[in-house]
Amino acid sequence: MAKDGFLTAKAIGNRIKAKGLQKLRWYCQICEKQCRDENGFKCHCASESHQRKILLVAESPEKYVNDYSAEFLKDFMKLLSTRYGTRRVNANLVYQEFIADRTHLHMNATKWATLSEFTMHLGKEGLAIVDETPKGWFMQWIDNSPKTLARQEAIAKKERMELDDEQREQRLIQQQIDKALALKQQQDEADGVTTELVRENEEEKIKLDISIKPVGLTGGLGGGGIKLGGGGLLKPKSLNALAAKKTNPFSSKSASTPSATTVSGNGAAASAVTSSAPTKKRSPVEEIMEREMAKKKRLEELNNSSSGRSATQQPEPEKERSRDSSRDDRDRDHRSSHDSRDIRDTRDREREHDRERDRDYRSSRDDRDDRDRDYRSSRDSRDDRDRDYRSSRDDRDRESYRSSRDSRDDRDRGREYGSSSRDSRSDRDHRDRERDRDSSYRDRGRD
Numbered sequence: 077m078a079k080d081g082f083l084t085a086k087a088i089g090n091r092i093k094a095k096g097l098q099k100l101r102w103y104c105q106i107c108e109k110q111c112r113d114e115n116g117f118k119c120h121c122a123s124e125s126h127q128r129k130i131l132l133v134a135e136s137p138e139k140y141v142n143d144y145s146a147e148f149l150k151d152f153m154k155l156l157s158t159r160y161g162t163r164r165v166n167a168n169l170v171y172q173e174f175i176a177d178r179t180h181l182h183m184n185a186t187k188w189a190t191l192s193e194f195t196m197h198l199g200k201e202g203l204a205i206v207d208e209t210p211k212g213w214f215m216q217w218i219d220n221s222p223k224t225l226a227r228q229e230a231i232a233k234k235e236r237m238e239l240d241d242e243q244r245e246q247r248l249i250q251q252q253i254d255k256a257l258a259l260k261q262q263q264d265e266a267d268g269v270t271t272e273l274v275r276e277n278e279e280e281k282i283k284l285d286i287s288i289k290p291v292g293l294t295g296g297l298g299g300g301g302i303k304l305g306g307g308g309l310l311k312p313k314s315l316n317a318l319a320a321k322k323t324n325p326f327s328s329k330s331a332s333t334p335s336a337t338t339v340s341g342n343g344a345a346a347s348a349v350t351s352s353a354p355t356k357k358r359s360p361v362e363e364i365m366e367r368e369m370a371k372k373k374r375l376e377e378l379n380n381s382s383s384g385r386s387a388t389q390q391p392e393p394e395k396e397r398s399r400d401s402s403r404d405d406r407d408r409d410h411r412s413s414h415d416s417r418d419i420r421d422t423r424d425r426e427r428e429h430d431r432e433r434d435r436d437y438r439s440s441r442d443d444r445d446d447r448d449r450d451y452r453s454s455r456d457s458r459d460d461r462d463r464d465y466r467s468s469r470d471d472r473d474r475e476s477y478r479s480s481r482d483s484r485d486d487r488d489r490g491r492e493y494g495s496s497s498r499d500s501r502s503d504r505d506h507r508d509r510e511r512d513r514d515s516s517y518r519d520r521g522r523d
């Protein structure tokens with residue numbers, strides 16, 4: 077029983093002796109048995125069980141070696157990947173850790189005779205990046221797991237897409253730049269005819285038509301080129317068309333009109349000023365400007381006519397008209413101010429109304445509060461009255477009870493004296509009953 081027990085002296089001794097690393101060449105992988113010395117190994121090889129297993133292996137040694145090799149490789153790679161990841165590490169260090177496990181598959185059973193051979197095999201199979209240094213072989217695991225590959229693929233795809241986006245953007249910007257350049261060239265060609273500043277008579281003033289050209293044909297494309305979409309490119313074209321239609325501001329015709337001087341922010345307003353051009357939609361500002369111009373023109377004509385012809389020929393109607401127009405203006409101003417006053421009045425009235433409603437509400441609330449207070453006080457007084465009534469009633473009850481009791485006692489006493497102890501027990505019972513009734517009545521009265 078104790079012969080092959082775990083705690084026998086012999087078993088313990090064997091375990092102590094078997095501690096630590098022992099020689100690889102006295103290890104039998106087939107029997108998974110480590111022998112401690114030459115003699116022990118020889119004895120093991122001569123043993124019957126070992127002989128039987130050797131015979132089995134001898135039938136197909138290739139198969140056994142390949143199986144052992146595959147297992148060794150698998151275990152080794154597992155250690156390398158989990159312990160070191162994709163770091164570069166000394167092969168011998170990994171091997172030391174590998175054989176630290178006593179039950180590891182020993183290398184002498186594999187097809188690799190040495191660690192260097194095994195390391196080179198890893199490099200050849202593409203399982204690790206290996207390189208030889210004076211300090212020995214180094215290896216670096218290559219992560220080929222499907223998960224990692226998928227992740228890498230996703231990252232690569234994303235990068236590719238970003239690159240595509242950038243290229244597309246660049247192409248778009250380049251196209252816009254090309255278009256804008258072509259447009260500018262056209263415009264330059266159209267504006268190519270320059271005229272001299274010629275004054276026909278001395279009294280005329282020189283008027284400049286300064287209209288700011290839309291910026292950003294080329295300058296605006298630098299940074300935020302993408303934001304300047306198709307619409308941004310179409311706008312200059314239409315402006316260009318308007319500019320081509322515009323009359324030359326320095327010609328005599330337009331110089332005689334006193335309205336050519338406009339400095340305006342946008343080209344549309346400038347086009348509206350040249351009144352010959354048909355305008356579809358006019359903003360209020362443009363309308364006002366036009367009216368002003370007409371007025372000025374009239375004044376100018378008036379002056380011209382008065383200076384040209386006899387001085388007092390026809391100033392009256394002109395003046396009348398101008399006065400009319402000015403009166404109209406005043407009327408309109410007055411009317412608009414009147415309108416605004418009306419609006420203000422109605423608003424004031426509304427506000428007043430609101431205020432009144434507020435006041436009403438507040439006063440009604442106050443009233444309600446007063447009523448509440450009155451009710452409460454009246455309730456209190458009623459309570460007082462109740463209490464008074466109750467106490468008075470109690471007093472009355474008590475008085476009447478006391479007097480009745482006294483008279484009864486007197487009667488009893490008299491009866492006792494008259495008939496000495498006759499039927500005294502029944503009498504006492506009767507008295508007790510009466511007293512009980514009295515007490516119950518008293519209780520009821522208190523309630």
Ligand SMILES: [Zn+2]
Pocket residue numbers: 104105106107108109120126
């Ligand atoms: Zn063996």
